[in-house]
Amino acid sequence: MLCSTSKVQIRFAIKKIAKKNFFFNNINDIDIIISNLLKINIYFTELSKIEDFVEYIDSLIIEISKILKKNIIINFILEEDINSKNLTFLILNQINNKSSVKRIIKKEVLKLISKFNGCKVQVSGRLEGVDIARKEWYLFGSIPLHTIRNNIDYFFYEIITQYGVLGIKTWIFKKNYETKT
Template identity: 35%
Template sequence: MGNKTHPISFRLGIQHTWSAKWFSLGSFKDFLTEDIKIRKYLFNKLKRMGLSRVEIERSMKKTKISLYVSKPGLIIGRGGAGIDSLKNELAKLTKSEKIQLAVTEVKKPFLSAKIMAQEIAGQVERRVPEKRILKGTIEKIMEAGAVGAKVAISGRVGGQEIARTLYLAQGSVPLQNLSADIDFAEDTSNTKYGTLGIKVWINRGKKEIGKKGLKNKLASATKDTEK
């Protein structure tokens, strides 16, 4: 079997930026554990609110958590009550003295791979036929302005005894091209037959990466090869 490179990590520093922005020598293990707990809690709690991305920034005594969602009103609540409740829950997961929460609306949710993967998972759990889900998802993504898209559902699809993978793709999704803005996400759907894995790739078009970004990527690849 071939080794697959993650589309997001492959483009870090060129098309995508890091979702965790902090540095630590002595507390790296503790901060990493906190980040994992925070992300797991948020994606489970806000799964049906269109949570696309979570960014965590840390300073000496403050942790800033940025949420990118398609339905910010459901999170904020009346008079900001939802934000206050969420802050109190997150305070239990971190040792930071102060937590700052920022909510940003995703203008084009159909071009977010994570949101589309969550939507597919919800439809699978509601027993919508898988082929109809794939076709409908691809149509929504392409109508939103994507250059190409690919969707996969793996597992005991339709309750069959032998696991299989259903694929559907349209347009161009060049995973090896650094100038292509590829968004990728995975999710899991829990059914009575077991869990189904969901993967979504979206090509949002080409972006100029510039000589500096490409030079940094090549330098990093050279160092890894020398090691």
Template identity: 30%
Template sequence: MGQKVNPISFRLQTSKNWNSRWFASKKDFAVWLAEDGKIRDLIEKRFASRPTIANVEIERSANLVTVTIHTAKAGVVIGRGGAGINELKKVIEKVVSLPVRINVEEVRRPELNAKLVAENIAHQLERRANFRRAVKMAIQGSRNAGAKGIRVEVAGRLNGAEMSRREKFIEGSVPLHTLRADVDFYAARALGPNGTGIIGIKVWIYKGERSTK
């Protein structure tokens, strides 16, 4: 049996951190966890038309919920004159029980973010692009941006084939067992055209080594 471990949870407290950072009592834990899920779903659905959201971090204090949105296109999230961020804040405040503050941070190199790369490939596959071309373009973009290595797996009825299969593409080094290795990972889904089912896309990006001290 293969022991599959998410590369991000494997590195928690060494080179990665939790996306939700708070401490709750037993009675509040389930409520706050559900609220975090609703916040992420709201943000993802709001900008679902194109892959722009790289990560959403949530921090809670006694009287405030701070939501930090990491995005490749800050202008799209903020909106003209901050209108977009104010509207998003009102929507989120209907879900949570505390006042909300939203921070927007721009991702300088989206080609090095596994979520953005995976969703970009998924977006192309839904528009009937050839999966090999979409993956190879994504790999080349990440390598040009400075990735030490990248691994991509796609599985499903690729290019509308009758039988599903799995294809792997690896370029460079991706040391999954090295704790100090900065490896970003994300698994995305694409809806195949003409009812051909779901195509899964997994992306690992190795950016180099971090000090674990």
């Protein structure tokens, strides 16, 4: 049985290839299941990106199979569901185009309003090249952070701009878990 460090190394290698070849913002999650063979599930947001990513990952499959001496099965799964990582990268791509941050956040959240119960987005740093760093945030619905039974998706990402570092935090409240009585 392989230890968890090999799972971490495999996940890190896949993410490294994804970042190097600009696929990182399209990968939602990576599941690694080790038994007699190695099964890797990679969850994507766009179908076109899956086809491009397959070309880059072939070399990684060969390396992993030599090291672990196991057969490898990789499943590419398309996820239509919005998550905090997708929303963060949607906002980041538009911030790079130097638009008003508050307007971008509002526009992206209002586009996706029907897919979740609540959302909070916070962008902090030297927004729009201003000398003094500040925070802009937008809250829609409710985000019950102190209730454990709620399904809240959180993502944080930093980007380096020509003015400095911007941090983006995204919380999405998807649904309440029902309690059994």
